[in-house]
Amino acid sequence: MKKISDAMCGVKPFFLSYIIESAKFIMKAEEKLLLQKFLKGRCSDKELAQVKVLLEQPGVDGVLDELITIQSGEQWYGTLEPDQALLDLTARKKAEAAKRFAEGKSSQPELKKRWLFGRLNILQHAAIWAGVILVGTLAVWQYKNVVHHTEQVAYVERVNSKGLPLRYVLPDSSEVFLGAASSLRYPENFKGDTREIELQGEAFFQVNRNPEKPFIIHTGNVQTKVLGTSFKVEAFGQNPIVVSVATGKVGVSQHTGNTSKTLALLTPGKQVIWDQQKQVASEHNVDIYSLESWKTGDLSFEEQPLSAIVGEIQRRFGVKIHFADATLAETRVSVTFPAGKPIENVMYILSETGRFSYQTTDNLVYKIYPKK
Known part of the structure; x- marks a missing residue:
């Protein structure tokens, strides 16, 4: 740990010097992409010749530092907690990259020599890179925690203890008629690429069509997925789950762990009854008028x-x-x-x-x- 600590102490002046140097060097976007490809060891012989020219440019080392840092940061972006394993793996990845460069995805001696003995000897600075990546990972970790804290999703809960169905308008302007002894939970705003809600009890839905953002109702481990349609869902405790369609198409599936099972693909006038105890799905006809009149009481x-x-x-x-x-x-x-x-x-x-x-x-x- 002392080596890593010592390396981190040298990160700021080391990194700052390259930032200052790279600030003097303006590189085109396509040239950066080429260097990124080179760092991943994917260049053709023709591209390697272009890389050789780029490496001779003053200030290029700063750009390389930036690209390597970004590349490693992206690799470990999902890590929430930096630890010794992260440091060891990061150092190993940098050493492997240096070895690729040294052994020469290229047959050009000048290019090989530059990476072995030039100003940016990655093997020599492996510990420093580990420190740089640690600092970057810590920053990302702290940032993600701050964002997670400040961007907590706010949920709306609706309850109808008894009486006629109650009408609610969802964030996408879809309508839901919530039945007695039922509850509904959904985010204040539908973000991302889905519109997801949780239902306990029964409700009739009139969903605004949006092919780019499916509407998904969660009832236990059963999901009802639509793009835009009207239908009724009944899900009371361990009673059978019933999904009945008035208009459009509805997909019903069961999800357990990482596996999913399609229970039914329903069209107007069809319903599926999922017996949770027997794990059996059966399809039936349903009166559309009865479905639509239910929402009015x-x-x-x-x-x-x-x-x-x-x-x-x-x-x-x-x-x-x-x-x-x-x-x-x-x-x-x-x-x-x-x-x-x-x-x-x-x-x-x-x-x-x-x-x-x-x-x-x-x-x-x-x-x-x-x-x-």
Whole structure:
């Protein structure tokens, strides 16, 4: 460590001298690109001849220093924490580069001689380069931490505890109608090349089309990806995840670790039900009118099991409904409830359609059982 420390002490005057020297030397962009290619050992014989001419120019050493520093800095940009391994690897890379230059990706003795005995002997300054790269890495590390601290992404959270779907406008002007007992989390601004949000519960989305910036909904380890369309997602705990499409195309996939599995590619009038317990996906037809009317508060069910209908009613009205006979839960019913209907009316209509009786308590707990 003492050698590295000593090397770092000499970095500033060493580096400053080359900056001063290079300031006097103006190099064209294409010439810099050529030198970068040379430093990576990728020059042809013709290009090496051009490099030889460039190396004879006064002040070129400063430019070379700059390019090598940038090259190493880019290599280690992703390193968050400088350590001894970084220093050792950096020094080794510089030594390997020097060896390539010395052994001559070129057969030209003058070029080889210049790198072996010229003013910029990289092997001689390997420790100094390690110090330079350490300083650069520390600066990048500090800068990234400052940026990460100052540019923390601000998130918006929306919650609908019960009642009719609530409409929200997202940062890209897309609309979402958030259902009862549901929550939504998304950034204040969609930066980068995607628009990503998290959903717990159910919601209907009307997504503005943007082929360059896919819209992705995360529900656990399932992703629903669209470019611009309207669709409904249901994801309550360990219940099956249901994605139903009204317009456009929707891709649904499961992501576990580094692997992904396509569950369905849906078009209008199609839905996929992903059974999280059995790990099975099944596709079905769905009534588009029912989907689109849901966002306005209407409840419309077409041949749905009574258990699914009861689940929606419990969330919408904040009540509890119990089955006295478990077989009732599988009874399939078609029924529609316009928005704004009180729970008393809803339960009466449902009992007549589903042919069951029910009792209620003062704290809105319903018990349903087969009609005698």
